[in-house]
Amino acid sequence: MELFVHQVLAGLATGAIYALMALAVVMIYQAIGHLNFAQGEMAMVSTFIAWQVIQWGQPYWVAFTAAIVLSFLGGVAIERVLFRPLHNAPALSSLVAFIALFGILNSLAGFIWDFDIKTFPTPFGSKPLFGESLIGTHQAGMIGVTVAMLALLYLFFRGTRLGLAMRAAAANPESARLVGIRVGWMRALGWGMAAAVGAVAGMLIAPVVFLEPNMMLGVLMYGFAGAVLGGLTSPGGAVLGGFAVGVIENLVGAFIPYVGRELKLTIALLLIVAVLMVRPSGVFGRQIVTRV
Amino acid sequence: MTFPARAVTAVAVVAALPAPLLVSSFVTFQLTLVMVYGLAILGLNLLTGFNGQFSLGHGAFYGLGAYAAAVLIDRWEVPYFCTLPVAGALCFAVGFLFGMPALRLQGIYLALATFALAAAMPQILKFSPLEPLTGGVQGIVIAKPDPPLWLPLDADQWLYYFTLAVLLLMCAGAANLVRSRTGRAIMAIRDDPIAAAAMGINTALYKTLTFGVSALYTGVAGALGAIAVQFVAPDSFTFLLSISLLVGLVIGGVGSIPGSLVGGAFVLFVPNVAEAVSTGLAGAIYGAIMLLVIFVMPTGAAGFARIALARLATARHNRVKS
Numbered sequence: 001m002e003l004f005v006h007q008v009l010a011g012l013a014t015g016a017i018y019a020l021m022a023l024a025v026v027m028i029y030q031a032i033g034h035l036n037f038a039q040g041e042m043a044m045v046s047t048f049i050a051w052q053v054i055q056w057g058q059p060y061w062v063a064f065t066a067a068i069v070l071s072f073l074g075g076v077a078i079e080r081v082l083f084r085p086l087h088n089a090p091a092l093s094s095l096v097a098f099i100a101l102f103g104i105l106n107s108l109a110g111f112i113w114d115f116d117i118k119t120f121p122t123p124f125g126s127k128p129l130f131g132e133s134l135i136g137t138h139q140a141g142m143i144g145v146t147v148a149m150l151a152l153l154y155l156f157f158r159g160t161r162l163g164l165a166m167r168a169a170a171a172n173p174e175s176a177r178l179v180g181i182r183v184g185w186m187r188a189l190g191w192g193m194a195a196a197v198g199a200v201a202g203m204l205i206a207p208v209v210f211l212e213p214n215m216m217l218g219v220l221m222y223g224f225a226g227a228v229l230g231g232l233t234s235p236g237g238a239v240l241g242g243f244a245v246g247v248i249e250n251l252v253g254a255f256i257p258y259v260g261r262e263l264k265l266t267i268a269l270l271l272i273v274a275v276l277m278v279r280p281s282g283v284f285g286r287q288i289v290t291r292v
Numbered sequence: 293m294t295f296p297a298r299a300v301t302a303v304a305v306v307a308a309l310p311a312p313l314l315v316s317s318f319v320t321f322q323l324t325l326v327m328v329y330g331l332a333i334l335g336l337n338l339l340t341g342f343n344g345q346f347s348l349g350h351g352a353f354y355g356l357g358a359y360a361a362a363v364l365i366d367r368w369e370v371p372y373f374c375t376l377p378v379a380g381a382l383c384f385a386v387g388f389l390f391g392m393p394a395l396r397l398q399g400i401y402l403a404l405a406t407f408a409l410a411a412a413m414p415q416i417l418k419f420s421p422l423e424p425l426t427g428g429v430q431g432i433v434i435a436k437p438d439p440p441l442w443l444p445l446d447a448d449q450w451l452y453y454f455t456l457a458v459l460l461l462m463c464a465g466a467a468n469l470v471r472s473r474t475g476r477a478i479m480a481i482r483d484d485p486i487a488a489a490a491m492g493i494n495t496a497l498y499k500t501l502t503f504g505v506s507a508l509y510t511g512v513a514g515a516l517g518a519i520a521v522q523f524v525a526p527d528s529f530t531f532l533l534s535i536s537l538l539v540g541l542v543i544g545g546v547g548s549i550p551g552s553l554v555g556g557a558f559v560l561f562v563p564n565v566a567e568a569v570s571t572g573l574a575g576a577i578y579g580a581i582m583l584l585v586i587f588v589m590p591t592g593a594a595g596f597a598r599i600a601l602a603r604l605a606t607a608r609h610n611r612v613k614s
Contacts, residue, residue, distance in 0.1 A: 097582075103535055
């Protein structure tokens, strides 16, 4: 029983990261109708930026903030330069652009910071929380930061004019433009925020998976699995889905021999395929109806 | 096939025939690999170019075909030429089954599922309970096939001709498939799935079958690749391989059978150049070229050649008139 509770808590901690990645993916999906296959690599580059700032002797939270701000600007820039011209292009062009971005970021990170595995500091320490408890301080920190971040995003989208404008631009671009919302810039803001959310996810998971150019591939896969499970049309659902796949991953790893340890990515693959077979719109998503 | 296309094909085949007798055995080996990658890209092209479906996971089918050939040769001493049909059939079955859930949905979901497949493939090949079969992380080493005794060829030259024969056979098959009633159905689904369904085409079945055939082509290419390289290991079949095939497809031209071979040459030679500049930079160069192509040359090399030929023909026409 104790093992079970321990695994569920550990699963919630990594699930928090998957939830953030799933949220970032869904934010871009809502804005442009494509899955951002480079989301993980963007988060990886953000984490390397934070690492570099720490190497230059700045305190952790300065690096943390700098990485978030730079990622936001980077995300906006990617949308403006790369994806705005492709807005009406065929789907294959967008897909190729995402894969190109994946290749460029992965390869450049390896070129600048090389492929050696690096440690990334945690501001929370790694002692158990409250003496004999079941969860470490870093894991608690991962959950805490994620929940705070989600609350802030919720307040932003529900409570501010800008958040409302962004939701309107995603829900109905034509009507939003007619009431004077600059839809293109809302889309760019969405990209920037997705990049910032991904940066937080990257910096929180880096102490666990260690920093290297390929570190986010598995995390992104579970993020996708969470997004598909919760529903690509539902940000809240994607977050819950992310937490759920984190718990599933840990339980499978703890209780099924061989499979959990060696086939982590395959579990994500099976989750994705299973959801697509049973309920393609996800648990909380709505069915997309196309008018002919 | 129109007259210039037929003439170009004939010239290409005639030029390919004496090539291994004129160049060194290493260049022969490289040309063999160009054909292998070209065949793999042709498989992806059948899916993406003619049926409008996206796959980010064809590297996984290439790996599956390669492992099928290697395991058959290594464990059961099957002759190498018998492994190709087996690899093809296996990939067809896996592709068909894998495509079934994903293909009923929008293209984006198929891209997602195949992305996951490509990322998971090295882990599946390393999976320790399968190690007696797959050799685990070390992979499998196989011997290069001997040429028939009555031919005055060395092993590399023989493998070149063997690959060329398989390639021509499969290109002819693809060209015939595309021209047939089935091919028109496949392309109708690409152009407008709803209209195609209204015309009575079973879109789900045709999409799944196309995915199976596409996986078959790439799997046969994988088997040929394993025989040519004489070695398979899990880390040869990572996501980067799937990216390479996609790059080759985009460079060569989506929906062009000869373009696939141009793509094959590209993915074989350009990474070597990139690695010469700096190790690990292949991804960045691939990415930059992909962006360049979709912004500047969206129809790929084949489209570029088509436009150039059309311009040339118009110019000649005008000259004759004046």
